[in-house]
Amino acid sequence: MRLVIVFLLSALLPLSLSHGRDPFAWLYGRQSQGNYFGSLQADTSGGACPDVCDCPPTFPVAMYCDGRGLTAMPTIPSRIKYLYLQNNAITAVPDSALINATNLVWLMMHHNQLTSDAIGKKVKLHLVLVRSRHIYELRVTPADLEGMDNLTILYLNDNAVTEMSTSLKALTSLTLLDISGNKLTKVTSGLPEHLHQLYLESNSIESLPEGFLGSLTELQYVRMAHNQLTDKGIPSNTFNVTGLVELDLSFNKLERIPIVSTTLQHLYLQANQIKEFSLGSFCSIVDVTNFSKLQTLRLDGNEISRQDIPSESSLCLRQASTIEV
Numbered sequence: 213m214r215l216v217i218v219f220l221l222s223a224l225l226p227l228s229l230s231h232g233r234d235p236f237a238w239l240y241g242r243q244s245q246g247n248y249f250g251s252l253q254a255d256t257s258g259g260a261c262p263d264v265c266d267c268p269p270t271f272p273v274a275m276y277c278d279g280r281g282l283t284a285m286p287t288i289p290s291r292i293k294y295l296y297l298q299n300n301a302i303t304a305v306p307d308s309a310l311i312n313a314t315n316l317v318w319l320m321m322h323h324n325q326l327t328s329d330a331i332g333k334k335v336k337l338h339l340v341l342v343r344s345r346h347i348y349e350l351r352v353t354p355a356d357l358e359g360m361d362n363l364t365i366l367y368l369n370d371n372a373v374t375e376m377s378t379s380l381k382a383l384t385s386l387t388l389l390d391i392s393g394n395k396l397t398k399v400t401s402g403l404p405e406h407l408h409q410l411y412l413e414s415n416s417i418e419s420l421p422e423g424f425l426g427s428l429t430e431l432q433y434v435r436m437a438h439n440q441l442t443d444k445g446i447p448s449n450t451f452n453v454t455g456l457v458e459l460d461l462s463f464n465k466l467e468r469i470p471i472v473s474t475t476l477q478h479l480y481l482q483a484n485q486i487k488e489f490s491l492g493s494f495c496s497i498v499d500v501t502n503f504s505k506l507q508t509l510r511l512d513g514n515e516i517s518r519q520d521i522p523s524e525s526s527l528c529l530r531q532a533s534t535i536e537v
C-alpha cells in the first residue's frame with residue numbers, strides 16, 4: 213500500500229474533541245457543516261461515497277463518517293485522503309478494511325470501541341488512534357513498521373508502550389518521534405537517523421545506552437523531563453553532540469550537570485538534585501572562539517544557589533540571557 217500516514221495521538225487534540233468543533237479544521241479550511249452540500253456534482257472516482265457518510269463535493273478527498281453510530285468500517289473510495297470515523301462504536305479494523313484506501317493520509321478513529329486485538333496487523337500503525345480509550349496496549353513490532361519509509365511524524369504519546377522497538381530505525385524519513393507519556397523504562401540507540409525532534413518525557417526511563425544520540429546528526433530537540441534518570445544512567449558524552457538546540461532533562465534525579473555541547477542553546481535541568489555548578493559541563497576550554505552558545509539555563513529546584521556559580525562562568529556562558537537557580 214502506498215500510504216503516507218501521519219500518526220496523531222492525543223497531543224494535538226483538546227479534551228473537548230468529542231463534541232463540537234473539529235480541531236483539524238485548519239487542514240482543509242472547512243467553515244461549517246453547512247458547506248458540505250454545494251451545487252457541485254459529487255465525485256465518484258474510486259468508488260461512491262457510502263450513504264451513511266458525507267463526501268463534500270467541495271472537498272472530494274475527505275469523507276465524514278463521524279458520530280453516525282457505525283459499528284463496522286464503511287467502504288472507502290480510493291480517492292479519499294482524509295477519513296473521519298471518530299465518535300462511533302466501531303469494534304474492529306481488519307486489514308481488509310483499508311484495502312482500497314490507497315491514498316489515505318489521515319484516519320481519525322478516536323472514541324470508538326477498538327481493542328488492540330481487533331486491529332489488523334497491517335492497519336495497526338496506519339491508524340490514527342487518537343484518544344482511542346480502549347487501546348490499552350500498543351506495542352510496536354517490526355512488522356507494524358514494514359514499508360512505512362515515508363512516514364515523517366509518529367505520535368505514540370499517552371499510550372502504554374513499554375518498549376521501543378529497534379525497528380524504528382527502519383523509518384528512514386521520520387523527523388519527529390513522540391513517545392511521551394508511556395511506560396518506557398529504557399530506550400534503544402537504534403533511532404531513525406533523520407530525527408529532528410525526540411520527545412520521551414513522562415516515562416520511567418532510568419538510563420540511556422552508550423552513543424544514544426551519536427548518529428543523529430540532525431537532531432535538535434530532545435525532551436526527557438519527568439523520568440528517572442540518574443548520573444550513573446547517562447554515559448559521559450551522551451549530550452555532547454553538536455546540532456542539539458534544546459535539551460530538557462528537568463524533573464529527573466540528576467546530581468550533576470551532564471556534559472553538553474557548546475552549540476546547545478536551551479538547557480532545562482530544574483527539579484533535579486544537582487549539588488554543584490560544574491562549568492566544565494559547558495566548556496572544556498574557554499577562549500575567543502570556544503565558548504558555550506547557551507541562552508537559557510534552568511537550575512531552579514536543585515540543591516545549589518546563586519553563590520555556587522563560579523565567576524569564570526561569565527566567559528563560558530557569555531551568551532546566556534536567562535540563568536535560573
Ligand SMILES: *[C@@H]1O[C@H](CO)[C@@H](O)[C@H](O)[C@H]1NC(C)=O
Pocket residue numbers: 213214215216359360361362
Ligand atoms: C515513498 O515516496 C516515494 C516518492 O513519493 C514513492 O515513490 C514511494 O512509493 C513511497 N513509498 C511508500 C512505501 O509509500
Ligand SMILES: *[C@@H]1O[C@H](CO)[C@@H](O)[C@H](O)[C@H]1NC(C)=O
Pocket residue numbers: 259286287288308309310311312
Ligand atoms: C474495494 O473495491 C472493490 C472494487 O471497487 C469493491 O468491490 C470492494 O468492495 C472494495 N472493498 C472495500 C473493503 O472497500
Ligand SMILES: *[C@@H]1O[C@H](CO)[C@@H](O)[C@H](O)[C@H]1NC(C)=O
Pocket residue numbers: 452471472473492493494495496
Ligand atoms: C565535547 O566533545 C568535543 C568534541 O567531540 C570535545 O572537544 C569536548 O572536549 C567535549 N566536551 C567536554 C566538556 O568534554
Ligand SMILES: CC(=O)N[C@H]1CO[C@H](CO)[C@@H](O)[C@@H]1O
Pocket residue numbers: 496497501502
Ligand atoms: C575544544 C575546542 O572546541 N577547541 C576549539 C577552539 O577554537 C579553535 C579555533 O576555532 C578550534 O580549532 C578548536 O578546535
